[in-house]
Amino acid sequence: ILNVEQSPQSLHVQEGDSTNFTCSFPSSNFYALHWYRWETAKSPEALFVMTLNGDEKKKGRISATLNTKEGYSYLYIKGSQPEDSATYLCARLSPHDMRFGAGTRLTVKP
Amino acid sequence: DAGVTQSPTHLIKTRGQHVTLRCSPISGHKSVSWYQQVLGQGPQFIFQYYEKEERGRGNFPDRFSARQFPNYSSELNVNALLLGDSALYLCASSLEGGRIDEQYFGPGTRLTVT
Numbered sequence: 001i002l003n004v005e006q007s008p009q010s011l012h013v014q015e016g017d018s019t020n021f022t023c024s025f026p027s028s029n030f031y032a033l034h035w036y037r038w039e040t041a042k043s044p045e046a047l048f049v050m051t052l053n054g055d056e057k058k059k060g061r062i063s064a065t066l067n068t069k070e071g072y073s074y075l076y077i078k079g080s081q082p083e084d085s086a087t088y089l090c091a092r093l094s095p096h097d098m099r100f101g102a103g104t105r106l107t108v109k110p
Numbered sequence: 111d112a113g114v115t116q117s118p119t120h121l122i123k124t125r126g127q128h129v130t131l132r133c134s135p136i137s138g139h140k141s142v143s144w145y146q147q148v149l150g151q152g153p154q155f156i157f158q159y160y161e162k163e164e165r166g167r168g169n170f171p172d173r174f175s176a177r178q179f180p181n182y183s184s185e186l187n188v189n190a191l192l193l194g195d196s197a198l199y200l201c202a203s204s205l206e207g208g209r210i211d212e213q214y215f216g217p218g219t220r221l222t223v224t
Binding site for chain 1: 210213218
C-alpha cells in the first residue's frame with residue numbers, strides 16, 4: 001500500500017446499528033495515525049491520535065484500534081445516532097508528511 | 111477561546127493571478143499546517159510550520175509558498191493561479207506539531223479560479 005486508503009467509501013445505516021470502517025496505510029516510517037470527523041459545513045474535528053501498535057482508544061460510543069505492523073486501523077461506532085452522520089477521515093503521519101485518506105461518508109437514518 | 115480562524119472565507123480569482131490566504135492559530139499553538147482539499151478527496155498536505163520554520167512540505171509546485179509570523183499566524187501564497195488550484199484550503203494548528211498533538215482545523219477558504 002502506497003497511499004492511505006479508507007473503506008467503504010460510503011455507508012448508510014439505521015439508527016441504533018453498530019458499524020465499523022477501515023483505514024489502511026503504509027506501515028514503514030510510521031509515526032502516528034489520526035482520526036477525524038468532518039460534518040458538513042463544519043471543520044474537521046480530531047477524534048483520536050494513535051501511535052503504538054495495539055493501541056485502542058475510546059470516546060463515548062466511538063472507538064478505534066491500530067495495527068502498525070500490518071498497516072491498518074479500525075473505527076467502530078456503537079449504536080449509531082443521526083448526529084454521527086459525517087465523513088470520517090484517517091491520516092497517517094510520517095516524519096515530514098501527513099497523508100489523508102479520502103474518507104468514509106456515514107449516513108445514519110432515523 | 112477562539113478557534114482557528116481563516117480569511118477570507120471565499121475568494122474568486124482569475125488564472126495567472128496571485129492569492130494570499132491567512133490563518134490565525136488557537137492561542138498558545140505554535141505550529142500551523144496547510145492543506146488543500148478537492149471535492150471527493152481527503153485533504154492534501156501542503157506545508158507545516160513550527161516556530162516560524164518550515165518543518166514539512168508536501169508535493170506541491172514552487173508556486174505555493176508560506177510563512178509563519180512571530181505571533182504564529184500564517185500566510186499561504188499561491189502564484190500564477192491555475193484552474194486546478196480551485197479547492198478548499200484548510201489551516202490547522204497544534205501545540206507543537208508533534209506526532210501526538212491533535213490538530214484543530216479552521217473553517218477553510220474556498221478558492222475558485224476562473
